[in-house]
Amino acid sequence: MNTRVYIIIGIVLLNILFPFLAKHIKYFLFKKRRNTFLKLLYSRVYKIGIPLLLLIDINAFFWYFDFENFKSIKFFINLFLLSWLFYEVIKYFIYTAISIKVTQKKRVRRELFHLIINLAKVFIALIVFVSVLSFYGVNITAIITSLGIGGVIIGLAAKDTLSNFFDSIRLISSDAIHVGDWIETRDFEGFVTEIGLTYTQIRTFDNSLIVIPNTKLANDWVRNWSRRLIGRRIKFWVKIKYTLDIDEVNRVINEIRQMLISHPMIVTDRKIETIKNKLHKNNLFILEDKYGVRKTLLVYLDEFDEYSMNILVYAFSITIDWEGWLKVKQDVLLKVLEIIKNSKLELAYPTSVIFHDERKNLWKE
Numbered sequence: 592m593n594t595r596v597y598i599i600i601g602i603v604l605l606n607i608l609f610p611f612l613a614k615h616i617k618y619f620l621f622k623k624r625r626n627t628f629l630k631l632l633y634s635r636v637y638k639i640g641i642p643l644l645l646l647i648d649i650n651a652f653f654w655y656f657d658f659e660n661f662k663s664i665k666f667f668i669n670l671f672l673l674s675w676l677f678y679e680v681i682k683y684f685i686y687t688a689i690s691i692k693v694t695q696k697k698r699v700r701r702e703l704f705h706l707i708i709n710l711a712k713v714f715i716a717l718i719v720f721v722s723v724l725s726f727y728g729v730n731i732t733a734i735i736t737s738l739g740i741g742g743v744i745i746g747l748a749a750k751d752t753l754s755n756f757f758d759s760i761r762l763i764s765s766d767a768i769h770v771g772d773w774i775e776t777r778d779f780e781g782f783v784t785e786i787g788l789t790y791t792q793i794r795t796f797d798n799s800l801i802v803i804p805n806t807k808l809a810n811d812w813v814r815n816w817s818r819r820l821i822g823r824r825i826k827f828w829v830k831i832k833y834t835l836d837i838d839e840v841n842r843v844i845n846e847i848r849q850m851l852i853s854h855p856m857i858v859t860d861r862k863i864e865t866i867k868n869k870l871h872k873n874n875l876f877i878l879e880d881k882y883g884v885r886k887t888l889l890v891y892l893d894e895f896d897e898y899s900m901n902i903l904v905y906a907f908s909i910t911i912d913w914e915g916w917l918k919v920k921q922d923v924l925l926k927v928l929e930i931i932k933n934s935k936l937e938l939a940y941p942t943s944v945i946f947h948d949e950r951k952n953l954w955k956e
Contacts, residue, residue, distance in 0.1 A: 602647060602648060602651045638679045638682075639676065639679045639680060639683065642672050642675040642676040642679060643676055645672050646669065646672045646673065646676065649665070649668050649669065649672065650665075650669070653665045663726075666726055670719055670722055670723070674715050674718070674719055677715060678711065678712070678715055681708070681711045682708065685704050685707055685708060688704075705770075705785070705786065705787075706759065706760070706763055706786070706788070709787065709788050710788075713788075752789055754806045755788070755789035755790065755804050755805045755806050756788050756789055756805075758804075758805040758806045758808070758809035758810075759786060759787065759788055759789065759791075759805040761809050762786060762791070762805060762808065762809050763786060767813060767815065768783055768786070768808075768813060768815055769783065769817070770783050770784065770785065770786060771783060771817070772815055772816075772817040772818065773815070773816040773817045774793070774813050774814065774815050774816065774817075775813070775814040775816065776808070776811055776812065776813050776814070777811055777812065779793060779795060779801050779803075780795065780796065781793040781794050781795035781796060781801065782794045784800075786805075787805075789804065789805060790802050790803060790804055790805060791803050791805055791808050817911075818883055819883030819884075819885070819911050820883045820884050820911075821858055821863060821883070821884045821885070821886075821907075821909055821911070822858050822883070822884055822885030822886065822907035822908070822909070822911070823907060823908050823910065823911045823916045824885070824905075824906075824907055825857075825904070825905070825906050825907065825908055825916075825919070825920050825923060826903075826904070826905050826906075827904055827924070828893065828901040828902065828903055828904070829847075829901070829902040829904060829927060829931065829938075830896065830898075830899035830900070830901055830902075830938060830939045830940070831843075831899060831900050831901075831902065831931070831936045831937065831938060831939055832899065832900075832936070832937045832938070832939045833895075833898075833899070833900055833939075834900070834935075834936060836935060836936075839934060839935045839936060840892060840900070840936065842934070843902070843930060843931065843934050843936055844890050844891065844892060844902060845890075846930050846934075847890045847902070847904060847927055847930055848888070848890040850923075850926050850927075850930065851888055851890065851904075851906050851923070852888065854919075854922075854923065854926075856908055856909050856910065856915075856919040856922070857888070857906050857907070857908060857909070857919070857923070858884075858885065858886040858888070858906070858907040858908070858909055859886060859888060860886060862909065863884060863886060885907045886907060887905060887906070887907065888905070888906045888907075889903060889904075889905040889906070890902065890903070890904055890905070891903050896939075897941075898939055898940070898941055898942060899939030899940075900939070904923075904927065906923070908920065
């Protein structure tokens with residue numbers, strides 16, 4: 592038996608034993624799962640192994656039978672399998688980078704990794720296109736140098752697409768919005784579900800999906816409600832009936848203030864001191880502005896209304912989650928009602944007083 596036969600027998604055995612080998616490789620990688628690279632490779636064994644095995648099989652087949660007349664078929668099959676393999680390897684390294692960041696408890700920007708994967712797809716498609724042209728003997732250099740007016744026409748035709756593409760890079764690099772953020776613009780409000788190469792998808796609160804070009808999003812104002820670390824505002828007025836008992840008014844105001852200071856879910860300096868020490872490592876930025884931390888706490892007699900004296904209550908909940916914020920706000924409101932109930936003050940509401948004059952013959956001359 593010649594060398595070719597031995598090689599073909601070896602490849603056939605490799606195909607037969609591939610499921611068994613893959614199983615044992617996964618078992619070995621599972622035992623070494625403390626290593627991030629090996630742990631991620633555990634889940635990618637088949638996805639990387641299948642195109643690699645097919646690549647070996649196809650080339651061995653054409654090599655053994657020496658099909659000279661099928662070079663173009665061999666070329667396209669190889670090109671497809673290499674592109675598939677290259678794409679899976681890129682995804683492996685991207686997922687490894689994500690896993691390392693998660694292990695280190697760092698923030699993972701999904702949109703950035705999606706952008707890299709999309710750029711990898713474009714790059715692979717470009718390589719495939721150039722390879723096909725080269726296979727058919729087309730002079731790529733001559734095409735590039737002769738683009739001239741044709742290139743200008745293509746550029747003008749694709750102006751909006753290119754603009755959306757570069758604006759997607761600008762959105763991601765500016766760190767203005769992330770996937771999952773609650774944002775508000777001039778025309779819509781909702782959660783960012785995807786930042787693509789040319790468009791961004793927004794899921795609104797009525798569960799509809801908005802697809803908006805990145806150029807429009809990048810060149811309009813965007814209010815990002817999710818970019819705050821601590822502090823969602825609670826603001827309301829307690830309307831009490833007019834009274835001249837100033838001491839009681841002051842006592843109620845101080846009691847409400849102390850209630851807020853001692854509340855476990857209301858932001859105060861003491862409660863965020865640990866976070867400030869952890870994040871504020873230099874004086875180059877203001878902690879409150881960079882990370883979105885608000886700790887203002889105000890309780891004051893604010894104004895005299897038509898029928899009431901209004902006490903302003905202004906504070907921030909520790910949680911920024913909507914439902915959590917509603918629970919904290921409800922608890923604060925109930926505690927304020929309890930304070931008013933145990934005081935000499937009364938809650939005010941719009942009233943009308945009608946005086947009835949019972950004197951007779953009032954309009955007689």
